[in-house]
Amino acid sequence: MRLRSIVSRALLALSSLLRPSVAHASSETVTEAPASERWKADPLLPGKKHGSMAVGAGVPFVAMGEVAYAPTDNFAIGGIVGATPYVLGLGVRPRVGIPLNERTRMSFVSTILFYPTGEGLVGDGPPWFLAQPSLRIERRIGERGYVHAGAGLVAAVGVPSKTQNGEMVVTYGNKRFVSHELPWGVWNTVGAGGAIAVFDKTLLFADAMLVMKGVTVPSEWIGGPPVAFLLGVARTL
Numbered sequence: 111m112r113l114r115s116i117v118s119r120a121l122l123a124l125s126s127l128l129r130p131s132v133a134h135a136s137s138e139t140v141t142e143a144p145a146s147e148r149w150k151a152d153p154l155l156p157g158k159k160h161g162s163m164a165v166g167a168g169v170p171f172v173a174m175g176e177v178a179y180a181p182t183d184n185f186a187i188g189g190i191v192g193a194t195p196y197v198l199g200l201g202v203r204p205r206v207g208i209p210l211n212e213r214t215r216m217s218f219v220s221t222i223l224f225y226p227t228g229e230g231l232v233g234d235g236p237p238w239f240l241a242q243p244s245l246r247i248e249r250r251i252g253e254r255g256y257v258h259a260g261a262g263l264v265a266a267v268g269v270p271s272k273t274q275n276g277e278m279v280v281t282y283g284n285k286r287f288v289s290h291e292l293p294w295g296v297w298n299t300v301g302a303g304g305a306i307a308v309f310d311k312t313l314l315f316a317d318a319m320l321v322m323k324g325v326t327v328p329s330e331w332i333g334g335p336p337v338a339f340l341l342g343v344a345r346t347l
Contacts (some may be wrong), residue, residue: 201222312346
């Protein structure tokens with residue numbers, strides 16, 4: 111009985127020592143800021159149950175806009191509309207982020223565009239489809255900065271129409287061409303960019319991309335010059 115009493119008192123003392131530590135740990139867990147609040151300059155992921163709006167200009171798109179929504183901290187999808195000097199494009203841009211640590215993230219981004227016609231901004235020419243998946247490594251710089259670098263692919267395919275003679279006709283750059291095979295192409299890309307938060311919910315961003323064929327840079331591709339860039343502003347909603 112004496113031994114049992116000693117053991118009981120020891121367990122009671124041990125539990126009283128552990129109780130404050132557990133409470134302190136729980137308090138730290140509750141008050142920890144979510145990742146979406148720590149990344150103030152984040153042009154991809156606006157944060158769980160938040161949306162974002164962005165507008166930009168560059169090459170080949172002289173004007174582009176996106177409205178996006180993030181159901182979770184690490185996934186978002188946006189609707190895109192953009193205009194080049196020749197064609198109008200509509201599409202979506204889903205993205206998934208995988209945090210590597212508090213300041214580093216790996217993201218998969220895939221832009222999918224539909225060009226209703228390759229014959230001017232408004233026309234009756236055959237449509238085009240384009241997909242641009244890429245893998246990024248992103249890094250938070252300070253409290254308001256963000257940079258990224260990555261690589262990916264661009265794939266484009268035209269949907270030709272047929273003439274009365276059975277020839278396939280494709281359109282691009284406000285012109286029509288006769289083709290004997292399905293027009294398509296695949297290129298690899300490298301890119302980089304960054305952003306800076308100018309206000310709590312507003313940021314400026316810049317993205318650049320080089321289009322390549324293997325290890326060489328082609329003189330041109332389906333999008334024109336083998337370079338693309340976009341400068342813009344985004345706002346978290």
